[in-house]
Amino acid sequence: MSCIQVQKLSKKFAVKRKEEGIGASLRSLLRPRYAEKVAVNGIDLQVGQGETLAFLGPNGAGKSTTIKMLTGILHPSDGRAEVLGLCPWTQRSRLAYRIGSVFGQKSQLWYHLPPADSFELMSRIYELKRNDYHARRDELVRRFELEPYLHTPVRKLSLGERMRCEIAAAVLHRPQILFLDEPTIGLDVVVKAKIRELILEMNREEGTTVFLTSHDPGDIEHLCRRAVVINYGEVIFDDTVDSMKRDLLTGKTISLQLLEPGELLRFRGVEVLEQTGTSLKLAVDTAAVSTQEVLTHLVGAYRVSDITVEDPPMEAVITHIYERERGGSHAG
Numbered sequence: 001m002s003c004i005q006v007q008k009l010s011k012k013f014a015v016k017r018k019e020e021g022i023g024a025s026l027r028s029l030l031r032p033r034y035a036e037k038v039a040v041n042g043i044d045l046q047v048g049q050g051e052t053l054a055f056l057g058p059n060g061a062g063k064s065t066t067i068k069m070l071t072g073i074l075h076p077s078d079g080r081a082e083v084l085g086l087c088p089w090t091q092r093s094r095l096a097y098r099i100g101s102v103f104g105q106k107s108q109l110w111y112h113l114p115p116a117d118s119f120e121l122m123s124r125i126y127e128l129k130r131n132d133y134h135a136r137r138d139e140l141v142r143r144f145e146l147e148p149y150l151h152t153p154v155r156k157l158s159l160g161e162r163m164r165c166e167i168a169a170a171v172l173h174r175p176q177i178l179f180l181d182e183p184t185i186g187l188d189v190v191v192k193a194k195i196r197e198l199i200l201e202m203n204r205e206e207g208t209t210v211f212l213t214s215h216d217p218g219d220i221e222h223l224c225r226r227a228v229v230i231n232y233g234e235v236i237f238d239d240t241v242d243s244m245k246r247d248l249l250t251g252k253t254i255s256l257q258l259l260e261p262g263e264l265l266r267f268r269g270v271e272v273l274e275q276t277g278t279s280l281k282l283a284v285d286t287a288a289v290s291t292q293e294v295l296t297h298l299v300g301a302y303r304v305s306d307i308t309v310e311d312p313p314m315e316a317v318i319t320h321i322y323e324r325e326r327g328g329s330h331a332g
């Protein structure tokens, strides 16, 4: 069942035109002229309950604007959207009880208060029953390991500690959909992994739908099953994360550990990325040659002690999609 349905959703902004020269600048102070900026250009999208969706695109593609419309912060210029059966911009307060959002760049907690007080305030805003609230808060404090800094003002927390509190606060009222805008930005690898694990747990155990935007390939790979890519405000790709990786880059990386140094490899469709002593790293163009054919050749040509075959890194896949689009009809 769909929990998000979007049809031909568009958003145009009126942006002040910058005029050249002092005279024109002064005139534009008195009588500004506006140009139209299309941020979202008629996107269609359906998201099922319990899905984990990566909503991707280069800077300025329209991701945040879309999230703002889906959470009711912005009114669209055109089109329709239903989130959990509600129209986000006309039924925003009703929707707020059923969705949660985390913006990596912006804190939703009260900066000068400790997280414990923010949780308390939020429980009042969401009108949670006292017993339910206490049980939920205690469960989240345990799960997110918040006890050590529950009573420290948010401004004194590290970014990683704060983000754990942000996510806990966003799910306090058991939202059915969690909108996450760059939730791991600026975090170190260990904290990123912890945050991802917590989000996945919410999805697994509570069936929370995850709608994520991120420029971090790790977030996409570890958190999401489906990827929707937008550019210039339009959907340009919508499929599983696995097929995004598999289909969009016709390449594999093969790493070999040899028992003894071997001759320099020459094989059609294979580029040697690194060959030093007993280690060998190859890029295989699977459009030109199958991985199986290359592997058969390798075990015949060398005494191999270890071999790994990897998909292209997510980063390369995303860059590829963006570049393909840049070269397409929208270029300019």
Ligand SMILES: Nc1ncnc2c1ncn2[C@@H]1O[C@H](COP(=O)(O)OP(=O)(O)OP(=O)(O)O)[C@@H](O)[C@H]1O
Binding pocket: 013, 014, 015, 037, 038, 039, 057, 058, 059, 060, 061, 062, 063, 064, 065, 066
């Ligand atoms: N309030 C606004 N007024 C005018 N233009 C805006 C406004 N908000 C966004 N835009 C423009 O709309 C386009 C889409 O912006 P948006 O923030 O949705 O992109 P994004 O995909 O989230 O980018 P990023 O990855 O950098 O966060 C951009 O060109 C941006 O400059």
